[in-house]
Amino acid sequence: MNFKKIIQETYQEVKSIDDNGKVASYIPELACINSEKFGIHISSINNDNFGIGDYKDQFSIQSIAKVLALSLAYHIVGEKIWERLGVEPSGTAFNSLVQLEANKGIPRNPFVNAGAIVISDILISNLKNPKEDFLAFVRSISNNSELNYSAEVAASEKKTGFLNIALCNFIKSFGNIKNDPSDVLDFYFDLCSLEMNCKELSEVFLFLANNGNSTIDNNSILTNSESKRINSLMLTCGFYDESGEFAFKVGLPGKSGVGGGIIAVLPDQYAIAVWSPKLNEKGNSFKGMKFLEEFTTKSDLSIF
Ligand code: GLN
Secondary structure (H helix, E strand, O other): OOHHHHHHHHHHHHHOOOOOOEEOOOOHHHHHOOOOOOEEEEEEOOOOEEEEEOOOOOEEOHHHHHHHHHHHHHHHHHHHHHHOOOOOOOOOOOOOOHHHHHOOOOOOOOOOHHHHHHHHHHHHHHOOOHHHHHHHHHHHHHOOOOOEOOHHHHHHHHHHOHHHHHHHHHHHHOOOOOOOHHHHHHHHHHHHOOEEOHHHHHHHHHHHHOOOEOOOOOOEOOOHHHHHHHHHHHHHHOOHHHHHHHHHHOOOOEEEOOOOEEEEEEOOOEEEEEEOOEEOOOOOEHHHHHHHHHHHHHHOOOOO
16 A cells, blocks of 8 residues: 555654653543654555554543444434534533523534533433444454453543543533433443554544445445535544644544544545654644644645
C-alpha cells in the first residue's frame, strides 16, 4: 500500500518531537499508563492494513466509545433522537456544564459528556441488558469477541466522576434523563472504559468508511444516511473546542478520547487509529493530532 512509507516516515518524525502534553490524571487509573507509548494502525476497506509502534497494546478508548453508543442508539430510535440532542459544535470543553442551562437540558451534541450521558439513558431504555448488549454490538461490528470493558478504569472514574454526576443530575432536572441517574452513569462509565489496541479500533470503525456496512459480511450496521450523519458530527464535534482545528489541519471526521486515542475516517477508503497518551490542553492527544495532520498533508488524502 502506498500509505505505508508515509506512515513509517511520519511516525519516526512525530515520535521524536517534543511533546509538552500531559497524561489525563483526573481518572486516576489512566495516569498509570506509560506516557511514551505511540502506536498507529490503518485498516482500509480493500483490506490493505498496516500498523507501526505500539499498535498491539490495548488502551482505554474513553470518549471514542461515544461514537459507537450513538451509532447503536440512532439506529434503534431513528430521527426522533434529535429531539433530545443537538447537532451543533459546543465550542466548550468536553465536560462543560455551562450551555445546558440555556439549552434547557438538551446537550449541544452527542459527543460532549452531557450528550453521551443522554445517549446512555436512551440505550438503557431500549436494551434489555444494556452493558452486555452494547458490548455484543461492539464485538459484532468487527467480529472480535476479545473486546471488553475495564472494570478498574470504570471503578476509578466512578469514584472521581463528580462532574459527570452533576451533569447527569442537571439534565435529569430538565426531564431529559428518563432512568435513575446512578444506572445511567454506571453504564456511561462502563462504555468509556472499553479497551482496544489501534488495530482493533481501526477495524471496529471501518463500517463508517463503508457507508455503514460491515466490511466482513457486507451486513448493514447503519443506513447510508445515518453513517453520513455520524461522520459529519465527528467532523464538526469530535474534538470539542478543538474540532475546528482538527478539521482545518487534518480534514477528516474523527473522535478523540482522554486515554490518548484518536480515530479518523476517510469515507470509501480507510479508518486510522493513533494512540499517544499525552494530551494537549484541550484534552486531545498531542502527537495523535500532529501525526494525522502530517499524514493527510503528505498523502494528500482528506475529504477536502
Ligand atoms: N470518561 C471520560 C469523562 O467522562 C471521557 C472524556 C473524554 O474522553 N474526552 O470525562
